Amino acid sequence: MDLFDARTDAHGDRAAIGQRALDDIALVARIRRRDEAALLALYDRYQRLLMALALRIVGDRETAEEVLQDVFVRAWESIGTFDERRGSVSSWLFGITRNRSIDVLRSAQHRARTRERDGLPEQRGDGSDVAEFATTRILVREALEHLSPERRRPVELVYFGGLTHQEAAEALGTPLGTTKGRIRAALDQLRSLLAPGKGAAP
Amino acid sequence: MSAATQPLTCDEVREILAVQALEGHLAVEVPGVDEHVASCDGCHQARRDYLEVTGLLAFGLPAAPASPAVRERLRQRLSVSPSRPRRRWVWPAAVAAGFVLTLTLGVLLGAMLLGGDDDAPLVADPARSERFVLRGDEAAQEGSWAEVFVDYESGAAMMRAYGLPPLTEGKVYQFWFLRDDGTRLDADIFWPTAEGNAVHVMALPPDWSVIRGMWVTLEPAPRSAVPEGPNVLVTWWE
Numbered sequence: 522m523d524l525f526d527a528r529t530d531a532h533g534d535r536a537a538i539g540q541r542a543l544d545d546i547a548l549v550a551r552i553r554r555r556d557e558a559a560l561l562a563l564y565d566r567y568q569r570l571l572m573a574l575a576l577r578i579v580g581d582r583e584t585a586e587e588v589l590q591d592v593f594v595r596a597w598e599s600i601g602t603f604d605e606r607r608g609s610v611s612s613w614l615f616g617i618t619r620n621r622s623i624d625v626l627r628s629a630q631h632r633a634r635t636r637e638r639d640g641l642p643e644q645r646g647d648g649s650d651v652a653e654f655a656t657t658r659i660l661v662r663e664a665l666e667h668l669s670p671e672r673r674r675p676v677e678l679v680y681f682g683g684l685t686h687q688e689a690a691e692a693l694g695t696p697l698g699t700t701k702g703r704i705r706a707a708l709d710q711l712r713s714l715l716a717p718g719k720g721a722a723p
Numbered sequence: 724m725s726a727a728t729q730p731l732t733c734d735e736v737r738e739i740l741a742v743q744a745l746e747g748h749l750a751v752e753v754p755g756v757d758e759h760v761a762s763c764d765g766c767h768q769a770r771r772d773y774l775e776v777t778g779l780l781a782f783g784l785p786a787a788p789a790s791p792a793v794r795e796r797l798r799q800r801l802s803v804s805p806s807r808p809r810r811r812w813v814w815p816a817a818v819a820a821g822f823v824l825t826l827t828l829g830v831l832l833g834a835m836l837l838g839g840d841d842d843a844p845l846v847a848d849p850a851r852s853e854r855f856v857l858r859g860d861e862a863a864q865e866g867s868w869a870e871v872f873v874d875y876e877s878g879a880a881m882m883r884a885y886g887l888p889p890l891t892e893g894k895v896y897q898f899w900f901l902r903d904d905g906t907r908l909d910a911d912i913f914w915p916t917a918e919g920n921a922v923h924v925m926a927l928p929p930d931w932s933v934i935r936g937m938w939v940t941l942e943p944a945p946r947s948a949v950p951e952g953p954n955v956l957v958t959w960w961e
Contacts, residue, residue, distance in 0.1 A: 544912060544945065546944075546945070547945045557801040560797075560801060561794070561797065561798060561801070564794060564797060565794075568788065568789050568793070568794070569786035569787060569788050569789075570781055570782065570784075570786060571781075572786075572787045572788065572789040573781060573784040573785060573786055573787040574781040574784060576787050577781075577784055585787075585789075586789050586790060586792075586793045589789050589793055590793050590796055590797055590800075593797055594797070594800065597801065607771065607774070608771060608774045608775055608778065609775060609778065611778055612774055612775055612777075612778030612779075613778075615777075615778040615780075615781050616747055616774075616778065618781075619747050619781075620747050620748040623747070623748075623749065657779065657782050657922075658782050658783075660922065661779050661780070661782040661783045662782075662783050665780075665783050676745060676780070679742075679745045679746055680745050680777060680780050681780075683749075685746055685749050686742045686745070686746060701738050701741075701742055702738065704738075704741050704742050704745055705737060705738045705741035705742070708741045708744065708745070708773050708776050708777070709741070711776045711779075711780075712772050712773070712776050715776060715779060
């Protein structure tokens with residue numbers, strides 16, 4: 522965030538502040554130019570969130586850290602595949618992390634259905650969230666709490682448990698069509714809840 | 724009935740897209756879906772939205788910092804010089820500020836989301852927070868506006884913008900604070916959703932007493948050192 526920099530800059534050098542601006546798209550552009558420091562900046566920005574996701578899926582810290590490192594090596598090597606028209610940088614990184622975590626989970630033959638959990642874990646941050654994610658975190662938690670258990674459970678089993686929707690249907694004992702319908706309804710509901718602009722105009 | 728003889732409907736496609744977005748690389752390709760999406764703007768947008776929503780799910784988890792050794796291994800692998808004095812200061816500062824903001828923005832957001840509910844457990848303290856409304860100006864379309872919740876105690880501001888015109892390639896929205904001497908202080912840049920809405924958190928300027936307004940302008944990417952583009956949203960006070 523620019524103003525964090527501004528507070529450290531006794532001379533108020535606006536040009537220097539502008540040059541220090543780091544946003545995801547700009548970082549990706551630099552990574553495309555093989556700027557290694559930009560990759561580390563992206564790591565600094567997202568490692569806490571990606572580590573949380575990897576840890577949630579694979580279940581142990583050592584493996585999750587291996588996944589995290591691998592994610593950024595892959596991001597470095599496959600930066601050319603990122604297309605901002607298809608989604609955000611964070612979604613791209615979360616996708617790599619989740620896919621890699623599930624590969625590890627399945628290769629280790631940790632069958633995901635044995636790892637069912639009772640909902641999302643207690644939401645206790647470690648106080649290290651960077652400011653730019655604070656609002657997103659709050660909004661997502663609010664939105665998740667609005668989902669009924671029937672809709673939320675298959676989403677958790679597939680996204681965090683590493684199951685296919687067929688496996689989730691089997692685990693939940695619900696028909697395949699019902700499970701697919703609930704997944705879609707859940708994502709539609711989240712899509713609606715997470716879009717800003719629901720408030721009345723002044 | 725096969726896709727070859729009966730094209731998929733939007734309803735069928737969106738159910739498949741939702742499942743595929745959630746399954747990631749485990750998803751199975753379904754014949755006819757890509758062709759449908761390529762020719763249907765609504766389903767194209769739905770696929771993007773489903774991917775974004777699933778990407779956001781991990782934000783619901785508690786943050787889990789990796790050990791410093793992971794970064795060091797990555798740095799060694801990339802052969803990066805360790806000399807980065809600026810960021811050594813910036814990130815701890817951001818982390819510390821983030822802790823405060825997480826707490827405070829919970830209060831602010833709670834007030835926004837639960838406003839009007841007498842039982843709401845989270846209520847913003849008017850003595851240390853304030854709401855400003857920015858209205859559309861020359862480059863805005865009808866209905867564009869934003870609300871900015873300022874929390875003086877934590878030094879944070881949260882903006883929610885609505886109905887902004889879509890960005891064209893190479894453009895960004897940039898937020899400025901207006902000083903009493905007429906200069907504008909760069910706060911941050913942001914991108915709205917496809918619907919023209921945005922939520923963004925910013926730090927307040929070090930000396931709030933000299934601030935007399937807030938501005939959003941349309942600027943060339945990546946951002947401008949001083950405002951160059953047209954005004955989009957404005958508010959000011961004496």
